[in-house]
Amino acid sequence: MATYAEMKEVFEDIKSDLRYDHELNGCLNCGICTATCPSAHFYDYSPREIVQLLWTENVEQIYDVMQEKIWACAQCMTCAARCPFKNSPGGLVAIMREVAIKHGMQSARDVLRPFGRVMLKLITTGNQLSPDMIQPDHFPDWGPNIQKVKGNLKTLRKAIPVRTLQTTDTAWETSLKTSVEMYTIWEMTGVLKQLETMDENLYDVIQDFIEEKREEYEESLEAQDDKA
């Protein structure tokens, strides 16, 4: 159980985000946000509650909703479009999720576990999903008609008349230089650090991959120089 000081620190981190003052401007308790919220239909989640807790700076309850509730939000931002105060409960939830990750909360670890493949793909290639991730056997609940023409994935992708899309392990063909630039962005913005806090094994795999790709890129530059 976190101490009050720890919970206060979590709240201060939320509050110090540049976006906080834009996303929270007051609250009438009108509940329009919750009335239009898709997640409120299915979960014990209310955007109004999130706004109220932040507005009243109830640090203990804020810490409590970060254990589970904030992960119910579907991030559709319907609440933001509706709020008469121009609050964005969904935007506040995004900040709270970031802070949950920064503090290594268990809720964040639990939620991120099924995200490993997407994360690996995103960080290493700059794409978020790929055709080989959406094969029928991965999604039996999508039914037998998931692909209307049977055949080899590679051939089916080659039949797309656009060069950049003829890939199977990335959504589109990304140049090596592009991926290497992405690695710098991840490093310099602390995203790799976030990953390390959440999943050390995944972080190690990604680090190895990045090193390998950087070497590959350096070699390609040298080869180009030699050619010139």
Added chain:
Amino acid sequence: MSTEQFPSDGTGIAGHGSFFQPTNLRPEDAEKATEWVKKHVDRRAIDLGERMDDVRDHMWQLEKDGEIIVHRVSDAHHPIDVKTLFGWNKKIPTMQLWHHKSCGQCGNIPGYPTSLLWTMNKLGMVPGKDYLDETDQTSCTAWNYHGSGIGNLESLAAVFLRNFHQAYVSGKQHGHELGHFFPLVHCGTSYGNYKEVRKYLIESPQLRERVKKILAKIGRLVDGKLVIPEEIVHYSEWVHVMRNRIASELQTIDVSNLRVTVHTACHYYKMVHEDAIYDDGVLDGNRTAVGTSIAQALGAQVIDYSTWYDCCGFGFRHIISEREFTRSFTIDRKIKVAREEANADVMLGIDTGCITTMDKNQWIGKAHGQNYSVPIMADIQFAALACGADPFKIAQLQWHASPCEEVVEKMGVSWDQAKLNFEAYLKEVEAGRIEYLYAPELAISK
């Protein structure tokens, strides 16, 4: 004057109490006094004063101060002006476009970008000059951010600036000036995310300073400055402004027999909503125009439904790890309503996540006796089909799980024959004889 409606016994007008008494005005004076009520008020043209800032005004100032370069929508981009929610002007470039692809579309619904490029070709646009699709671009990374919380404002801003810098300089290798190609964003979430990030970049000198260091390190500044686009443009906005040309110049199939419902992506009009397009001729100007306007222009029957404003249920992380939510919501609030209430022949979307969610989560409804199905596709796939595009080669409907064959048949195109043709084409592909919408070497960024 005493009537049943206006009693003179002091009880007031229509039971509202004694405070409300008849004015006893002559009819012509009464008409004059209430004239303003009847006058059409364009809500979107109301001066909002301090209520909302137009981010573009601040961009011009920052450019003047030598802080940023604004990637302009110039005459060379053949822009068409539209009105946004509050009546502000937005310039939609129609030529010299840099395709900023969507990872969900390319990975999962490839008929989306292919239909768009096919339509551009049909309109006479020349690849490499009038548009460019290249390998030097990343995803916006916002799907992951909204799903997992991994990432932050700084990383999203750096990715935005990196990709849009590439758009700005991309023309160079093809012999064009800087700024020749203007970015056209395919994904609704990328569009919403980029607009949000742009606002924070313009507002915060600290954020600009931090990302500038990153952009400098990866060589993505121009004259030491950040490049920020004048407009952030979604592909459906291009479709919206081109709708009459598409219908009048390209359409070959009558779709007036089709009942169409539209689901407009939340991140198109609920994030930075002041920038979404509204048009008096579409849904009375009360709802955003994109998606619906092309269906109207093609002559389809646009059918309204009670859950129009609802999200599709995608939820970013939910479609991966909380699928019970995603499929329940999409069946209850979208598919069932489109089927039972609107009796739709097809539901059109304008975004990646929505199409995936609504398309893939129909069959599972049978497990709970929810036996509803509706063909799901993008506005541009529907438009391309109406213009004679091949359902497989171009619209790539083979990747859709929903019964798209039904709507193709209703358009008078034989699904079975088209499938046979495509299966024959796959043999050609295996033999290395592949057809392209543009010369493949154009895609390789140097």
